Amino acid sequence: MEIDREIQQKKFDNDRHRARVNLLFTASWLTGEMKTFLEPYDITPKQFNILRILRGQHPGTVAIEEVRGRMIDRMSDVSRIIDRLVQKELV
Template sequence: MKIEDAIQQPQFTNAQQRAGMNVIFTANWLSNQYAAALKPIGLSLQQLNVLTILKGQPGHTAPVNLIRDRLIDRMPNVSRLLNKLMEKGLVQKDRTLSDQRVVHIRLTAQGEQVAEQGRTLFQSVAYSLTDDQAQLLNDLLTQLQS
């Protein structure tokens, strides 16, 4: 579907504005696809992102600042996100004995299982691009960010 039809705007001032709107619209569409895929296990995309970050760390443990810095969606309230994961039993908070201000987040065994399930569901989202088209899109998005 063309962006003009999707948002019912007949035209854009220039191709740059059209491309920007198309990226924003598509990002939201894709985010909704991932959210729907993760719904059966009760995870948000941001929560899966945290679990994935932890899964990739030695000992499945990382300080809060590392998690904050590596999040795809850099929202300001990481503590709230981590608390929700704690309530679900997916992560635990550990304080460093030498410095009580430093908090490490550790993936629980249940969190590791849910991270695997989430990864499988995330990878199940398909869209109609060939590998070559996806690579071209990756290249263009990287260029857009520079």
């Protein structure tokens, strides 16, 4: 798959620009794939990320600030996401 054809752009300023656009495109594609994969489990990628972190700490405990620091998306409201996981009885 050529990024040029995929996004219908004929020219890039340079190879660095092409690589950046390719990374953004690939990240977006992977996010979509992850959402599709997680859909049957009724969890979001952010919830999955927290569950992954908690599994790595099991059977120990981990502070919310540490979870936030290990998140892929650090802008997440970790407390609220964990509350949703508790409601779903996953935590």
